Amino acid sequence: MITERQGERLTDWLDAVRQDDLPSLHTLAVGIDRDLGAVIAGLTLPWNSGVIEGHLNRTKTLKRQKFGCAGFQLLRRRVLLTP
Structure with a gap:
């Protein structure tokens, strides 16, 4: 997903994380949800800072x-x- 710029797969990955029994990944998913648009853009667009x-x-x-x-x-x- 990261190396191939497939940010559109992020929501599927977040759903899979929420279904697992890994509390630390649940916290990560909540943090990503707060700025989901920016994270998807970062994983999809070719530009960086x-x-x-x-x-x-x-x-x-x-x-x-x-x-x-x-x-x-x-x-x-x-x-x-x-x-």
Whole structure:
């Protein structure tokens, strides 16, 4: 379902999980139900936010390295000049 982008099968999988006697999977199913549309879209659509997440992670790392040691101008320069 994940590797073949078959998100439409998710509801069948959730029904099977609810019928099993595995409480931890029941909790997972409830969490997925809260945002079912987004989860199905994530399993179906070809787009992802990997590039953006990488930039955010890099920016947060730079911020943590300089936290308390320098002002915003140095942080800005590091973010803009880092490859």
